[in-house]
Amino acid sequence: xxxxxxxxxxxxxxxxQLTDGEGVSHLFVLSPHMLAEGDDLEGLQRExxxxxxxxxxxxxxxxxxxxxxxxx
Amino acid sequence: xxxxxxxxxxxxxxxxxxxxxxxPDESELTAGVRIEPGKSYGFFxxxxxxxxxxxxxxxxxxxxxxxxxxxxxxxxxxxxxxALSANTWxxxxxxEKSGAEGVRGTAQQPFQSGWLMMSDVCKHCxxxxxxxxxxxxxxxxxxxxxxxxxxxxxNGCGYCVPACPFGxxxxxxxxxxxxxxxxxxxxxxxxxxxxCAKSCPTDSIQFGELSDLQERAxxxxxxxxxxxxxxxxxxxxxxAPGATGGMSHLNAFFLLIDRPxxxxxxxxxxxPSRRVAPSLFSGLAAVAGLTLAxxxxxxxxxxxx
Numbered sequence: 001x002x003x004x005x006x007x008x009x010x011x012x013x014x015x016x017q018l019t020d021g022e023g024v025s026h027l028f029v030l031s032p033h034m035l036a037e038g039d040d041l042e043g044l045q046r047e048x049x050x051x052x053x054x055x056x057x058x059x060x061x062x063x064x065x066x067x068x069x070x071x072x
Numbered sequence: 073x074x075x076x077x078x079x080x081x082x083x084x085x086x087x088x089x090x091x092x093x094x095x096p097d098e099s100e101l102t103a104g105v106r107i108e109p110g111k112s113y114g115f116f117x118x119x120x121x122x123x124x125x126x127x128x129x130x131x132x133x134x135x136x137x138x139x140x141x142x143x144x145x146x147x148x149x150x151x152x153x154x155a156l157s158a159n160t161w162x163x164x165x166x167x168e169k170s171g172a173e174g175v176r177g178t179a180q181q182p183f184q185s186g187w188l189m190m191s192d193v194c195k196h197c198x199x200x201x202x203x204x205x206x207x208x209x210x211x212x213x214x215x216x217x218x219x220x221x222x223x224x225x226x227n228g229c230g231y232c233v234p235a236c237p238f239g240x241x242x243x244x245x246x247x248x249x250x251x252x253x254x255x256x257x258x259x260x261x262x263x264x265x266x267x268c269a270k271s272c273p274t275d276s277i278q279f280g281e282l283s284d285l286q287e288r289a290x291x292x293x294x295x296x297x298x299x300x301x302x303x304x305x306x307x308x309x310x311x312a313p314g315a316t317g318g319m320s321h322l323n324a325f326f327l328l329i330d331r332p333x334x335x336x337x338x339x340x341x342x343x344p345s346r347r348v349a350p351s352l353f354s355g356l357a358a359v360a361g362l363t364l365a366x367x368x369x370x371x372x373x374x375x376x377x
Contacts, residue, residue, distance in 0.1 A: 012137040012258075013223045014247050027139050032248040038223050058246055061159060063139030065246055 001067060003054045011041035016066075018053060027063040028053060036069050044069075080104065099265040105280045107260050109215035112282040114255070114323030115269060116289050117191055119335070120296065120304065122276040124164050124189035128268035129153060132162040135256065135267035156192060158244035158251035162268050163192045167334055190335045191268070191277055194219070194240045194253035195308060196323035202252075204345045205235035210250070217282070217323060218255040226250050237317075237341035255324075282323055286310075289327055296329075303329045307337060317342020 004026065010017040014030040014037070030036060044051060054068035080101045100106050107113065133140065141159040146152050149166040156163045167188035200219045203211040210225035211232060221232075221241075228248040232241045241252045256266035264270075269279035278285060286309050296304035308314035308325030313332055315321045319341055332339045 010137050012135075013251075014249070015137045015139075017137055027137060029139065029244075029246045031246075032228075058139075060143055061139040061141045061246070062143070 001054050001056050003052050005050065005052050005072060007048050007050055008041060008045040011038070011045040014038045014041075015063075016041045016045070018051070028055060028066040029058065029063055031065050031067050034067060034069070040069075044071075094262060094264070097263040099263055099279070102270050103265040103279045105265075105284070107216065107263050112217035112323065113260065113280065114196060114218075114282045114285060114325070115193060115266070116278045116280070116285040116325060116327070117193070118276050118278070118289070118292060118327045119188065119190040120301070120327060120329060121274045122164070122189040122191055123274055124150065124166055124187070125273060126153075126164045127271040127273060128162045128191050128277055129160070129164055131267040131271035132253075133160075135259070136161065136254075156194075156240050156242070156252075158242040158246075161193065161251075161253035165190050165192055165336060167330075169330075188330060188334065190326065190328075191272075192336070193268070193324050194255070195238055195314075195325070196253075196255055198320040198323065199318060199343055201235040201237060201343045201345065202232035202241050202250075204343065205231040207231060214257055214260075216255070216257070216260050218257065218260075219252075220254045220257050221250050221252060223249055235344050237319075237338055237343075282321075286325075289325065292327060296327075301329060305329075307332055313339060314341060316340045318346050319343060 004018065004020060006018040006020040006026070008016050009019045009025065016028050017025050018028060019025045030038070030041075050072050052070045052072050053066050055064040055066050058065045083101050086095055095101065097106050132138065138159045138161065141157060142152065142154050144152075146154050148154070149168055151164070151166045153160055153163050169186040169188060196218045200211070200213070203213065203219055207229060208225050208227055210222045210227070211219060212222065214220055226249040228243055228250065230243045230250065232250050233243060241250050243250050256264070259266055265279050269277045278288070289306050289309065293304050293306060304327060306312045306325060307328050308322030310321045314325065314337065317340060326337070328335060
């Protein structure tokens, strides 16, 4: 699965916006099989921590399904 | 400098364009209402002034980080959103009146030239059927009298979906949880007006305390009647269409000028929970009747030589 690095700039419920090194923002929805919850996203956003997201494409939406989040 | 009459006196305290912090109780400046826990808040959507700009849809998606969905063209007028969904919490419906039923319109109607536009949203029902159906308590009433799904509690059972008489709630295929408008619960807690109402350029969507909104809406209906629109009426206020079947009233109510069905709203929504007792008793009665019939048949068969 593809990965992307960046910083969580917005977190809302189980959705978040990741801004990569080039300043481009991407929208992700947490997969139900992930260990992370919406509350974890708030912490990452507050800390502006750099993370790596493993994701897959989602059908019929402009966004991705996040399968794994790791701090880097 | 001339005083701007409609400007809130507190607005003069913030003349700069860039603010380094959130304005305390900002809704007082933008919507004329201070948001306090324990009071009822809602939306009054005046469809007669909706211009179909979809600023509300965009503002909702932006604030709530909701992904664009239903990519492509629907072929339904200018409406490519289609319907409310797990990723679309505001939906501006376009109803073309001119040329309906294959007949070319020869006269334009006042105000909207044969177009009806309405920004649909969760109604935040006073007696919310989705909340009654939820087995986990994920759906709850907030301190602002609005209905919200707690994402960490929702188990995605989907009972709320058929319970909603307005077809608002949807379980997302992405995360398997129910999603709907929160009436910007996080913004309300921060003293901010909901994003959709704040972005509405014509004030078709008005946010405020429910009693104030209902008074304002009643006056607007009277005004429209006086201006030659006798078809104007409210949908979702106490005793009006939309507040039927034990619904009491809707916190997000509408001013319409055609039948509710034209706007894709049910003419007489009801709470499914009110049908539980009659269904149970009719089921018990059916079982009792069948038992009695069987008993009679067997007793008759036994009596025969």
